[in-house]
Amino acid sequence: MRIAGIICEYNPFHNGHAHQLAVLREAGYAPVCVMSGDYVQRGEPAVIPAAARAEAAVRCGAALVLELPPSYALRSAEGFADGGVELLDRLGCAEALCFGSESGDAEALLATAQTLLSPELVPLLKQELAGGASFPAARQRALERLGAPGAALLERPNSILAVEYCKALLRRGSAMRPLVLHRAGDYHGGSAADAPSASFLRGQADWAGYMPEAARAVQAAAPRYRLAAGERAMLARLRAMGEDEFAALPFGSEGLWQKVMHACRTEASLEGILAAAKSKRYPRTRLMRMLLCGFLGLTEQQLAEPAPYVRVLALDTDGRAILRAAQGGLSLLHAGERAQDCAFAETERRCRALYGLFRENGPAEPVPKSRVYVQRD
Structure with missing residues (x-):
């Protein structure tokens, strides 16, 4: 069985995600997400x-869905990509890493x-950062000064993450090869046949036209979670944090934590905090990750620690075979299974x-898992 890995969020799962899984299945791959x-x-x-x-993904073609833990999911784009590659490498049976890019040029x-x-x-x-440029702009200019032929790739969102996946593969000497799909469609709207971004869908009251039927039924029945619903709880925790806790937060270098x-x-609001702390140099998402990590009690050290296990969220018959073929470098727990007591499990x-x-x-x-x-026909 040929296996291709996917690092994803599916927040929510939509037609574009189903298309990627279908392309892999047609090419003879069993997708591991x-x-x-x-x-x-x-x-x-x-x-x-x-x-x-996870259920929506498996009903639409994924063979196996593993959970990316919070301490991996809340890293920077570079850390997010590297963490996903690390876990797939430890699983030990994927021959390709599949991701989308606006260019499609591996x-x-x-x-x-x-x-x-x-x-x-x-x-x-x-030098560029010292001149006051934001990190994305500074990186773009530095690449252009080196004459990098692909510098323009970093102007589009999927290609930015695609480059991070490639960096992780190269840095780790991974056996997986990049399998790049052209990312087409309208990111911010369009017809139901398009593949808009998940961020666009999260802003819509009705997702039905943008999802395959199998995913629609599963996700429509699920409760929804929003940052606004937990804002007061977050504010209470953040205001009660001590200086040492802020200093231990990830992404707080160069005095940003202060x-x-x-x-x-x-x-008195998350938007107020973001407005007061923002600067041209630090993107909003970095500040949001800091605030959420503070609420969850995640430190910079915890985000850097390797996971002792990951959880199996969903699978089909191919997924069962993949788990049997896994080479043992990654400890796997089923979703509701209790982990042995350790700091990672407590977090x-x-x-x-x-x-x-x-x-x-x-x-x-708490949400039971x-x-x-x-069962495939």
């Missing part, structure tokens, strides 16, 4: 519980990734319990 669980990389709770998103993506990993980039990047701490103690339990506070129009209770098995 490493999917963000209760929290996503932009620094927010996932809009639908992980079990429902060679250009790899060349750009190689340049970003070169030591010559570092001094140029520091600026965020002051904003948390003086502002996981805390994050899962707090996720319930973001539920819209329902009881703020159970493995989903889909």
Whole structure:
């Protein structure tokens, strides 16, 4: 069986995701998804519980869905990509990593990734940052100064993440090869046949026209979770944090944690905190990840630690065979299975319990997790 890995969030699962799975199935691959669980990389709770998103994926072609733990999902784009590649490498049976890009050019993506990993980039990047440029702009200019042929790739969102996947593959010497799909469609609207971004869908009241029927039924029945529903709980926790806790937060270098701490103690809303702490140099998503990590009690050290296990969220008959073929470098637990007591397991339990506070129009209770098995005809 040929196996291709996908690093994803499916927040929510839509037609574009189903298309990627269908392309892989038609090419003879069994897709293994490493999917963000209760929290996503932009620094927010996932809009639908992980079990429902995983079931939607398997009903639409995924063979196996593993959970990307909170301490991996809330890393920077670079860390998110690297963490997903790490887990797939530890699973030990995927021969390709599949992802989308506006260019669809694997060679250009790899060349750009190689340049970003070169030591010559570092001094140029520091010069651009010192001049007051934001990190994305500074990186773009540094690449252009090196004459990187793929510098323009970093102007489009999917290609930015695609380059990070390529960087992770190169840095880790992964056996997986990049399998790049052209990312077509309208990101911000259009017809139901298009594949808009998940961020566009989250802003819509009705998702039905943008989802395959199998995913629609599963996700429509699931409760929804929003950042706004848990805002007061987050504000209470952030205002009560001590200076040492703020100093231990990830993404708080160059004194940013002090600026965020002051904003948390003086502002009465998350938007107020973001407005008070923002600057041209730091994107909003970085600040949101800091705030969510503060609420969840995740430190910079915890985000850097390798996961001792990951959870199996959903699978089909191919997924069962993949688990049997896994080479043992990754410890796997089924979704509802209790992990042995350790710091990682305690963090996981805390994050899962707090996720319930973001539920819209329902009881703020922990979300139970159970493995989903889909029998193929």
